[in-house]
Amino acid sequence: MPENIFDERIAANYDFADREMFDENHLEYISSFLAELANDQRALEFAIGTGRVALPLQKHGIEVHGIELSQPMVDQLFAKPEAESINVVVGDMASAKIPEKFQLVYLVYNTITNLITQDEQVECFKNAASHLQAGGFFVIEDQVPTIRNLPEGTTTSAFDVSREHIGIDTFDILNQTVVSHHYWIDADRVEIFDSTHRYAWPSEYDLMAKIAGLELFGRWGGWDKSEFTSASKSHISVWKKPS
Numbered sequence: 001m002p003e004n005i006f007d008e009r010i011a012a013n014y015d016f017a018d019r020e021m022f023d024e025n026h027l028e029y030i031s032s033f034l035a036e037l038a039n040d041q042r043a044l045e046f047a048i049g050t051g052r053v054a055l056p057l058q059k060h061g062i063e064v065h066g067i068e069l070s071q072p073m074v075d076q077l078f079a080k081p082e083a084e085s086i087n088v089v090v091g092d093m094a095s096a097k098i099p100e101k102f103q104l105v106y107l108v109y110n111t112i113t114n115l116i117t118q119d120e121q122v123e124c125f126k127n128a129a130s131h132l133q134a135g136g137f138f139v140i141e142d143q144v145p146t147i148r149n150l151p152e153g154t155t156t157s158a159f160d161v162s163r164e165h166i167g168i169d170t171f172d173i174l175n176q177t178v179v180s181h182h183y184w185i186d187a188d189r190v191e192i193f194d195s196t197h198r199y200a201w202p203s204e205y206d207l208m209a210k211i212a213g214l215e216l217f218g219r220w221g222g223w224d225k226s227e228f229t230s231a232s233k234s235h236i237s238v239w240k241k242p243s
């Protein structure tokens, strides 16, 4: 089982740490995109967290289920009255099972990278495929690896520097992993959060999808369905389980 870094302290602050990710318009783009693919049928969110996306998707009339590693994140989700009807299994998205089949499985906010080996990521794709009915979709939102921003010969880069937050990535290029160091500043207090990620290019995910028996359906540069180009900083990738 992977290490649970989303402990009680992190879970309690999760909904307040990154306001942009909770912006209503942004969430409407995400939930509309996902609702269209779910097509009035059941959806399963891997790493459902505190329900940032699951709750807006539910408002589109979609029955949402979740798998989540962190009990404190699940506790935060169920502290919200509108989460009452969501069924969550606490476990690892690479292996945990829910007995139903789904039209949509989705994994957003770069969270595939929380699985820090290639084997675990492949298992996650296989687990997604095993929960899909024929014709169903698996959606991933992930950053394009930021390694291309590194000046030659360096392994560290700052991804955010503001009065409230300093974010620094340290790369292990040989092992294709990066540790993101976050320092949240509130007056004279600093909260520290480090997370390790395994980054991968979209083409590697396509191979994982193929191993899991899924076919690429489409790839976009954002939830607004903008084109994915060589300048895109992230991608929304959709694979389909053949009918």
Ligand SMILES: C[S@@+](CC[C@H](N)C(=O)[O-])C[C@H]1O[C@@H](n2cnc3c(N)ncnc32)[C@H](O)[C@@H]1O
Residues within 6 Å of the ligand: 002, 006, 046, 047, 048, 049, 050, 051, 052, 053, 067, 068, 069, 070, 073, 091, 092, 093, 094, 108, 109, 111, 114, 115
């Ligand atoms: C960045 S948060 C994203 C939460 C939610 N999906 C969202 O978009 O706000 C990452 C979440 O992934 C969960 N997580 C990390 N590794 C996991 C795993 N192997 N299986 C299930 N959940 C996992 C964490 O506990 C955390 O809730």
